[in-house]
């Protein structure tokens with residue numbers, strides 16, 4: 001088993017770099033460093049992308065809201081990052097229109113905001129479709145679901161979104177790090193680290209077996225997201241930045257509109273508020289509340305806020321209620337602030353990332369960040385690690401992006417020959433070949449071979465979702481699934497699309513479990529339905545108290 005083999009090799013030899021945390025920041029760090037020839041280890045105490053990076057709005061956006069605070073260099077940087085993602089991941093990150101209704105009396109007038117979208121478009125190098133001013137009549141025709149009362153028109157501009165989901169996107173980087181020889185393992189926690197001569201000794205624990213091990217590395221990259229400060233406290237790192245936390249939630253409901261657009265409103269608190277397409281469902285949110293700790297949950301008040309905002313702005317056959325919620329997501333944005341600084345203007349606080357390097361100790365801390373900016377983060381961590389004396393044998397190696405045209409053409413040619421798209425499940429919103437290519441890239445050919453060998457491999461296994469038997473088998477072999485939630489929530493988004501009660505009754509899920517876990521199928525099912533929904537972090541992790549309880553001091 002891949003995980004067990006990787007854990008065994010963690011305590012052998014000295015790694016150039018040990019990356020702690022496999023959210024987006026840790027995953028890109030490992031992918032970039034491994035592709036450029038470093039000997040890399042990556043551990044996460046939960047599943048890959050099991051904390052913040054599974055709770056985002058799934059948008060790759062150029063930061064239009066920072067125009068309001070005149071942070072044009074940041075907007076430019078984010079637009080360039082967004083454009084790079086659009087170019088590098090044509091099937092995974094796609095342009096999408098943001099369709100915005102404007103309420104009379106809002107703090108900025110309609111025309112001023114529309115001009116803002118033009119400026120945004122120009123700052124974004126005209127990379128996307130041109131913005132458009134919308135009359136009330138146009139909105140009524142194109143999106144009749146929008147309630148026009150109090151609305152004096154609107155505008156439409158472009159940004160991008162992750163077609164699958166954030167956690168799957170992160171997994172792509174972990175997969176790529178593994179393909180370049182990195183040793184990565186989920187459910188392995190760092191209990192602390194100390195410097196020993198010119199190396200770090202990190203004490204780690206396999207959360208599933210309780211086994212402890214020591215990982216030796218020349219450089220330590222702390223990419224623990226909201227837990228960066230807590231881990232730095234364990235290693236005695238002093239930094240000039242720290243994190244504060246902003247909680248955000250999303251609710252997933254039945255599809256509200258068939259158009260593939262993000263409907264955008266200004267919520268009662270003045271923030272942008274989205275209705276985002278999610279396959280056969282719609283995802284609505286988000287919120288922005290300052291909290292003191294990384295572990296949060298959706299409260300009754302959060303639900304009320306989101307539902308009342310949406311009910312006020314859409315003309316639905318009947319108002320949405322809690323009973324319409326299929327699934328929920330909740331996380332904290334780790335925001336980097338200068339040590340000693342606070343959040344004078346909370347809603348305006350920007351989401352820049354900061355990478356701090358301790359040259360003497362060979363330590364890197366990653367603060368803040370966004371999925372959108374991930375390629376910059378990967379490149380900057382490579383530069384930091386080189387600065388710490390680790391030579392990267394292939395410093396110019398490109399480490400991101402979907403496979404090139406030749407691989408793509410070969411896959412689609414083969415898919416055509418096999419008439420794969422004829423097997424697309426009837427409810428699916430896209431042809432099967434497009435979905436398999438996006439999710440598996442060059443590995444999609446293996447799935448075609450599996451279907452050719454055994455046509456049953458093309459059966460949709462779990463009621464209500466598109467995933468095929470061959471995809472479950474592939475996940476079992478290649479995607480380091482240790483718990484059922486890893487599969488249902490992060491390698492796929494099944495648990496966001498299907499209600500928990502329906503999953504509990506699903507014979508298809510039982511069969512999927514047998515493929516994923518063999519003899520342990522019943523155990524994993526039971527573990528999943530006993531836990532609270534979507535909590536890779538709840539079972540693996542603890543808060544700050546835990547660090548002081550389990551950490552070891554140098």
Ligand SMILES: Cc1cc2nc3c(=O)[nH]c(=O)nc-3n(C[C@H](O)[C@H](O)[C@H](O)COP(=O)(O)OP(=O)(O)OC[C@H]3O[C@@H](n4cnc5c(N)ncnc54)[C@H](O)[C@@H]3O)c2cc1C
Pocket residue numbers: 020021022023024025026043044045046047048049050051052053054055056057058059060061188189190191223224225226227231246247248249286330331332333334368369370371372373537541
């Ligand atoms: C509601 C919401 C909406 C958002 N929307 C967007 C968006 O649309 N677009 C966008 O670009 N960004 C968005 N973001 C921001 C983005 O999701 C985050 O900035 C990003 O996911 C943070 O990634 P990370 O790797 O720093 O942290 P995380 O994903 O939290 O990863 C840190 C990892 O470290 C692990 N860890 C912690 N301690 C240890 C330890 N001791 N040993 C081993 N592992 C450890 C954790 O288990 C965790 O998996 C949003 C965030 C939120 C909360």
